[in-house]
Amino acid sequence: MIVxxxxxxxxxxxxxxxxxxxxxxxxxxxxxxxAGIAVVFxxxxxxxxxTIEYEPGLxxxxxxxxxxxxxxxxxxxxxxxxxxxxxxSHIRASVLGPSLTVPFTEGHLILGTWQQIVFLDMDNRPRNxxxxxxxxxx
Amino acid sequence: MIVxxxxxxxxxxxxxxxxxxxxxxxxxxxxxxxAGIAVVFxxxxxxxxxTIEYEPGLxxxxxxxxxxxxxxxxxxxxxxxxxxxxxxSHIRASVLGPSLTVPFTEGHLILGTWQQIVFLDMDNRPRNxxxxxxxxxx
Amino acid sequence: MIVxxxxxxxxxxxxxxxxxxxxxxxxxxxxxxxAGIAVVFxxxxxxxxxTIEYEPGLxxxxxxxxxxxxxxxxxxxxxxxxxxxxxxSHIRASVLGPSLTVPFTEGHLILGTWQQIVFLDMDNRPRNxxxxxxxxxx
Numbered sequence: 001m002i003v004x005x006x007x008x009x010x011x012x013x014x015x016x017x018x019x020x021x022x023x024x025x026x027x028x029x030x031x032x033x034x035a036g037i038a039v040v041f042x043x044x045x046x047x048x049x050x051t052i053e054y055e056p057g058l059x060x061x062x063x064x065x066x067x068x069x070x071x072x073x074x075x076x077x078x079x080x081x082x083x084x085x086x087x088x089s090h091i092r093a094s095v096l097g098p099s100l101t102v103p104f105t106e107g108h109l110i111l112g113t114w115q116q117i118v119f120l121d122m123d124n125r126p127r128n129x130x131x132x133x134x135x136x137x138x
Numbered sequence: 139m140i141v142x143x144x145x146x147x148x149x150x151x152x153x154x155x156x157x158x159x160x161x162x163x164x165x166x167x168x169x170x171x172x173a174g175i176a177v178v179f180x181x182x183x184x185x186x187x188x189t190i191e192y193e194p195g196l197x198x199x200x201x202x203x204x205x206x207x208x209x210x211x212x213x214x215x216x217x218x219x220x221x222x223x224x225x226x227s228h229i230r231a232s233v234l235g236p237s238l239t240v241p242f243t244e245g246h247l248i249l250g251t252w253q254q255i256v257f258l259d260m261d262n263r264p265r266n267x268x269x270x271x272x273x274x275x276x
Numbered sequence: 277m278i279v280x281x282x283x284x285x286x287x288x289x290x291x292x293x294x295x296x297x298x299x300x301x302x303x304x305x306x307x308x309x310x311a312g313i314a315v316v317f318x319x320x321x322x323x324x325x326x327t328i329e330y331e332p333g334l335x336x337x338x339x340x341x342x343x344x345x346x347x348x349x350x351x352x353x354x355x356x357x358x359x360x361x362x363x364x365s366h367i368r369a370s371v372l373g374p375s376l377t378v379p380f381t382e383g384h385l386i387l388g389t390w391q392q393i394v395f396l397d398m399d400n401r402p403r404n405x406x407x408x409x410x411x412x413x414x
Contacts, residue, residue: 002173002276004243035278037315037410039175039239044250045191052370053321057354057363065346065367070203078195087195091203094190098253099239101375103317103410105280110408112320115374132248134175134241136274136412138278140311140414142381177313177377182388183329208341216333225333229341232328236391237377270386272313272379274412 001138003031007131011121015063015092019054020131021109021116027133028104036137038109040100043132046089046123048096054116062120066092072124089122096120104137139276141169145269149259153201153230157192158269159247159254165271166242174275176247178238181270184227184261186234192254200258204230210262227260234258242275277414279307283407287397291339291368295330296407297385297392303409304380312413314385316376319408322365322399324372330392338396342368348400365398372396380413 005027007020024038040049052058069092076087100117103110111117121127143165145158162176178187190196207230214225238255241248249255259265281303283296300314316325328334345368352363376393379386387393397403 004173004241035280035410037412039241041239041241041248043248043253045189045253050370051321051374053354053366055354055357057352057357058366060353061363061367062370065371069207069345069371076195077198078191078193081193081195087199090191090196091199094188094200095203095207095234096371097235097238097373098189100373101239101315101317101377103280103315103408105410110317110319115319115321132241134173134243136175142311142379177379179377179379179386181386181391183327183391207345214333215336216329216331219331219333225337228329228334229337232326232338233341233345233372235373235376236327239377270379272311272381274313 001033003135005133007133009129011127011129013121013123013125013127015066016121017059017062018119019116020119024117024133025109027135028109031135033135033137034107035105038102038104039134040117041132042098042119046086046093048093048098048120049100050096051115052118053114054118086124089124092122139171141273143271145271147267149265149267151259151261151263151265153204154259155197155200156257157254158257162255162271163247165273166247169273171273171275172245173243176240176242177272178255179270180236180257184224184231186231186236186258187238188234189253190256191252192256224262227262230260277309279411281409283409285405287403287405289397289399289401289403291342292397293335293338294395295392296395300393300409301385303411304385307411309411309413310383311381314378314380315410316393317408318374318395322362322369324369324374324396325376326372327391328394329390330394362400365400368398
């Protein structure tokens with residue numbers, strides 16, 4: 001059985017980190033399924049999904065790490081062509097990836113105690129986002 | 139229901155980026171399924187699958203970013219042991235990952251307008267590649 | 277049909293790389309399923325799952341690469357708040373990601389010849405780990 005849900009929210013952009021664990025949990029509970037997977041997917045080319053301990057320290061550290069890995073200030077070929085200044089956003093999103101698959105059993109996501117599912121908005125401006133949660137199982 | 143398809147193509151290696159969205163789309167349509175997931179997987183240790191806005195600017199920027207993250211010129215322990223000079227290829231492939239899961243509904247992949255599914259060939263030479271697309275759903 | 281298995285082992289921490297391919301293979305064989313996916317997931321916020329050619333050279337190179345990408349020695353905001361000194365572990369785990377999905381057909385994982393499934397323990401100390409392998413298919 002398959003249930004497809006959407007999570008909608010606003011972000012501040014610029015590596016804003018949004019905890020979507022409650023929404024994914026609700027999608028799994030709402031499906032009534034016992035065991036299976038929740039596939040979380042970010043449509044769009046400037047967002048990523050991963051897990052992290054969601055706390056203000058790591059929010060700051062992740063912004064620092066993304067800037068270290070793929071700095072904002074550089075003459076990206078993307079920016080020269082399109083003028084939207086978000087070349088770094090695209091590369092960051094591709095490196096971290098748009099997709100996450102989390103198994104569940106007995107109706108509960110199998111996450112660590114300090115592990116949350118987060119959306120990272122890599123774009124260089126506030127965005128409205130609509131993330132997919134597809135629950136598949138039995 | 140599960141359908142397993144293969145996509146075959148040649149690459150130039152050296153972070154060559156191949157847009158495989160049409161092939162994944164075709165695999166989903168060909169399955170006749172309404173809702174589910176397409177799992178795209180790169181067998182082999184020097185290739186990755188992710189999404190990106192597929193345009194020449196970001197192709198260049200991704201090559202730059204991969205060189206920044208994991209530079210080619212270094213005495214990799216892998217190269218010292220095996221002499222094939224592609225230590226950087228292996229590490230890049232592991233960091234970006236070989237697997238991507240994309241949900242679909244009503245027979246259509248849920249992708250952003252400017253978001254394509256790409257294979258990145260991290261190896262240091264042209265390769266023939268055979269990528270798996272497994273469609274699972276109802 | 278869905279089968280959920282767990283893999284338990286000890287690690288040395290500090291980017292220790294554990295080859296779990298035999299365990300994932302066994303979970304697939306044990307399920308008796310012909311085709312589908314094996315979802316490998318690391319509960320907890322300081323571990324990652326990916327694929328690599330598992331050999332001592334790349335084990336060293338991966339430790340070097342993780343230190344280059346996200347260095348251990350830095351005043352992480354996470355460390356200032358919590359004092360456990362593993363801010364770099366969290367960021368590394370989030371960047372590489374906790375989840376991997378590998379398709380199988382005719383009861384065999386579709387992996388490259390030199391491609392193994394590995395768990396990377398990013399934490400700064402030895403850990404007991406319990407990794408999930410969920411097999412879903414027909």
